[in-house]
Amino acid sequence: MNQGIIQTLKKIVGEANVFEQLEDVLPYTLDASIIYRGVPVCVVRPHSTEEVSEIVKFANEHKIPIIPRGAGTNFVGAVVPSSGGIVVDLTGMNRIIEINPADLTCTVEAGVVHAKLESELAKYGLYWPPDPGSSDACTMGGVIAMNAGGMRALKYGTTRDWVLGLKVVLPNGRVIKTGSKTLKGNAGYDLTRLFIGSEGTLGIITEATLKLRPIPEAENRISAYFDSIEKAGAAVSKIYMAGIVPAAMELMDRSIITAVSKWLAKKFPDVDAYLIVSVDGSRDEVEVLSNKVERVLKESGASQVLRATTQEEFNEIWLIRSEGATALPNVTGKMNVTHDVCVPISKLPEVFKEIRNICNKYGIPVAIESHAGDGNVHAIFSVNLEDPEECARAKKAHDEMCRYIIKIGGTISGEHGIGIDKAELLVEEIGPISMELMRAIKRVFDPNNIMNPGKMGV
Amino acid sequence: MGKSLNDLAKKLQFCEHCGFCRSVCPFLEASNMEESVGPRGRKTLFLSLFEGKVQPTPRLAQKFYMCGVCRACAVKCPQSIDIAEVSVHARHIIIKANALNPFMRKVANSLVKGVEDGDIFGAAATKAKWAKNITIPNDSGTVFFASCMDTSMAYGELLVDTLENFGWAENTLMFLSELVQKLNIIKFLDTFLKRKNEFYRKSLVNTINLLNKLNIRPSYLGNDEPCCGAALHTYGLLDEFTEHAKKVYKIFKEKGIRRLIVHNPICGGIFKTEYPSYVDGWDVEVKHVIEVVAEAIENNGIELQYPEPIKVVFHDPCYLARFMGVVDEPRIVLKTIENLELIEPPHNKRETKCCGGGGVELIYRDVAISAAINRVSELNTGNPDIISSCCPVCALMIKKGIKNLKLKVKYVDLIDLVNNSLNP
Known part of the structure; x- marks a missing residue:
């Protein structure tokens, strides 16, 4: 059977664009979720829509799973060939x-x-x-x-x-x-x-x-340290209430600040949270907005506020944000497993607290990084992926966190998606009727269930 | 000696599979982004090989030998994971399992013999010829290490050119190359390659001239100069490299050498970054000639003026920038030269992009040429008159890129440029 599939695919895309040996396909068995794996029958690299169409038509006739793939950088196992099948690698179509x-x-x-x-x-x-x-x-x-x-x-x-x-x-x-x-x-x-x-x-x-x-004419960054992450979370709402819509608001907690400090051997204030507010627009606008943001952050109880006045300061402010993901595993000796949830921004202070509580309960170290301006929270668990017991505990903490987020009116994914990772949890958020509707939509498009089966719970 | 496989595998566990290495690998780009020949794919394959999930095969070898060991991935990686090192160790495992294809085995044998004889291209008999008309003292603790790649690159170029055109007969070509060495007709070939030889060897003469102008008079080992063994290391012949590195150190010690000045950054890079992990007590200081020149300019100031106004783009060789860590010095020197306008290419300093060499040019010629074309296209974006660098392999590949793109720009070695700017 497999040889038949491969021969047909070679006819469609040419011999050089079909990969079937174990040495060829192993790199396509995983994505940035890392924990999910699956071995495909083969990998095929089309270079036109027409070739993609021929591949899919053939797979549909023979009911073979198709796994479309880009660079495989998602965190949720969305392009893992968990049911085998043909990986369609689209990275060659790059015009x-x-x-x-x-x-x-x-x-x-x-x-x-x-x-x-x-x-x-x-x-x-x-x-x-x-x-x-x-x-x-x-x-x-x-x-x-x-x-x-x-x-x-x-x-x-x-x-x-x-x-x-x-x-x-x-x-x-x-x-x-x-x-x-x-x-x-x-x-x-x-x-x-x-x-x-x-x-x-x-x-x-x-x-x-x-x-x-x-591209906006100008951009600036203002940073603030807070002695509690709850206070930092509350500052986010206050910025909007002052009539400002920043371009970004990034929040890092104590774990990240400490890790970056150790990793770069650099001293930062001993605080619980670090907030960066970025504003963009015309030069004049950015000047006015920067002033306002600076004032609101001070009024929100920040212990130290820094507004970039030079390119060096602009870069320096970003350091804790840019080095966090690198620093954590080097300091903890464990892997980063990044989870993504989103909540109404007014709930951020209590969400930060509860995520820490849940992870504490399961003995999983957690660092919090948040695109706080839209309520998107990334809980970065430090996990030894070689230890099945620890992985099981981390999974329990993850599920409990997601259920808590659903309960308070949040969503189990702000931006990373569902994939395999949250396939079972999706129904808990959207309810059985919506889930059935989604499955019905899937059936209309894909009655043979060949397109990326096992993902998104559909 | 060297690094342990366990340590390497442990470090790889930190890889987050983010794929940032994909954005900088010149050979992945030249292979139209096919995952299994990119750094992240090699990481997955190496761990599978280490865990016994995949066996060493010629097909697997292809994935690891399509790497120029340029270390761009290591600089880009948030965890500083060096996939070049992974490639080298995977090659070692593959060689030990005798899983190379016949051509690659022939290349391996030829490298082992060449390094042992003192010249990787088998041209030991002619390698000191460049120095026959210049006076060099032979009693200094500082030695100019001329490098067999610099002295004999014309043979390398001939081999790569021939393989490029007659790749279908690669095994026969390797046989002919062995035959040339066996029949000892290298000296005849040397005359035949006169122009090519001059192109590479004049930079060595110029290096000595320049150093002398700065009152630095290093000695030169001539026919006694050993090969640094870089090719053994990158090819994954690590057992042979370990033995060879010890021998080289012994020669240096016996001759009382404390300091080396190199022109070829490949030798410099290997001495500086690999010898310390393979040779107990390695204590030889290694400098690139451009570091010495920059130092002299900063201390004493030299007047440099190019004969006519020119626009130069400098290509940082991987071995100079990422292995030797030398990035400011070429710029210090070039900016001192009057009449010379220096332009920076899109990828520069530690983020420089490989020329397409690194050994790939011998085995996967098409991929290497594509990579060279990609790099030369970038280098040419500011319409320079000259592309300058200081590595024999970069010189070869950049020339190939220029030829393929039919560009007017010329390649000139960095030291030749500086030497031509000395006041007579």
């Missing part, structure tokens, strides 16, 4: 098809790397606002399929707000175009947004038309 500065749009193939697109757009003074942390590696197809967020989401929204149209290969191999190249569109059901965040379960996105913006 920027067009950039239209006058229309504020661009069209890209799925395999274009986010950072590469950013640097090409910068040549026109333009940018695509969503800024996932994985920018250097992640591909636009992955960004869209996972509805990636980023730090600028509080002001600019997530991927879903910045995609105008898609080219998609449906699970029966037919190719559709959704949306339009216009900045507005209101023609029928919003299929574009249905595909965004569908995690490869409804079809393969091969091209996307994106909405762009001019």
Whole structure:
């Protein structure tokens, strides 16, 4: 059977683009979730939508699972071939098809790397606002399929707000175009947004038309130390109430501050939390906003507020944010397992407290990093992945945390998605009726359940 | 000696699979981003090999030999994991399991013999020829290490050119190369390669001239100069490298050598970063000639002026920037030269991008040429008159990139540029 599959695929994409030996496919058995694994029958690397369509048509006829894959940088096992099947690696489809500065749009193939697109757009003074942390590696197809967020989401929204149209290969191999190249569109059901965040379960996105913006003229950062993380959380709401919409608000807790301090052998104030507020706009605007932010942070009980006045200070303020993920494993000797939840911002203070309580209960060290401005919280568990008992405890802590988040009106994923990781928990958040509706939608698109099976609970 | 596999595997457990290494690997880019030949793929494969989940095979060898050991991944990695080191150790395991294909085995044998004879291209008989017209003292504790790659790179270029054109007969070509050495017709070949030899060897003459101008008079070991063994190390011939490194150190000690000045940063990098872990008590100071020149400029000041106005882009060799840690000195020197406008390429200093060499050019020629074209395209973005660097392999690959792209820009060695800027 497998040899038959491979022969057909070779006819479609050419011999050099089908990989079947163990040495070839092992690197495709995992993604940045690390803990989930699955071995595919083969990996195929198409270079056009037509090839993708032929592959999918063939797989659908023979009911073989298809796992669309970009750079595999997601945290939830979304591209792990857990049911075997054919991994469709789209990283070879990496052309920027067009950039239209006058229309504020661009069209890209799925395999274009986010950072590469950013640097090409910068040549026109333009940018695509969503800024996932994985920018250097992640591909636009992955960004869209996972509805990636980023730090600028509080002001600019997530991927879903910045995609105008898609080219998609449906699970029966037919190719559709959704949306339009216009900045507005209101023609029928919003299929574009249905595909965004569908995690490869409804079809393969091969091209996307994106909405762009001019790069803001200026940006500045203001940082503040707080003696309690609850106080820092409360400061976030106060910034909005003062009439300010920052470009980013990033919060790091004591564990991260301490780890970075040890890792870089650098002294930071002995505090419980560190908040960075970033503002952007015209030069004048940034000046006014920086003043306001500085004042509000001081009024919110920050023990020390620093406003960048030079490029060095601008970079220095970011240090705890940029080095946190590197410092933690080096200091704890354990792996970072990053979990992603989102809550109403007014709940941040109690959420920080409760996450620490839950992790304490299970003996799992936790560091909190938060895109606090939109209530998105990343609880970074330090786990020894070689120890099954510890992994089981970490899983319990994770599930309890998610259930608590659902209870207080939050969501189990702000930006990382569901994948395998939260497939069982999704129904607890959205309820059985919505879950059934999602499964019904999945059946309409993919009656044979070939597209990325086992993901998202559908 | 060397680093333990257990330590390496343990360090790899910290890899978060973020994929940032994918963004900087020149060979992954040249392979259109196919995961299994990129640094992150190699990490997964190495752990699988270490845990016995995959066996050493020629197919597996391909993944690890499509790495130029340039260390761009190590600089980019948030955890500073050095996949170049992973490649080297995986190659060692593969070699020990006798899992190389016949051509790669032939290359291995040829390297072992070459290093032992004192010249990796088998041209030991002609390697000191460049110095025959210059007077060099032979009693200084400081030695100019000329490097067989610099003295004999013309043979390397001939081999790479021939393989590039007649790759389908790679085994026969390796046989012919052995035959040339056996029949001892190297001296004849040397004359045949006159122009190519001059291109590489003149930088050595210029190095001595420049050092003398700065009142530094190092000695030179001539035919007694051993090969540093860098090729053994990168090829994964670690047992042979360990033995060889000890021998080299013994020679240095016997001759009372305390300090080496290199022109080829590959030798410099290996001496500086690998010898300390393979040789007990390694205590030889190693400097690149550009460090010495920069020091002299900072201390005494030298007037340098290029004969006509030129625009130069400097390409940091991986071994100079990431192994030797030398990034400011070439700029200090180049900025001193009047008439010379220095431009920085997109990837520079520690973030420099490999020229496509690193051994890949011998085995996976197409991938290496693609990588060279990618790098030269970037180097050419500011429309320079000259691309300058100071590594024989970079010189070879940059020339190939220029030729493939049909560009007007010329390659000139850094030391040649400085030497040409000395007031007569």
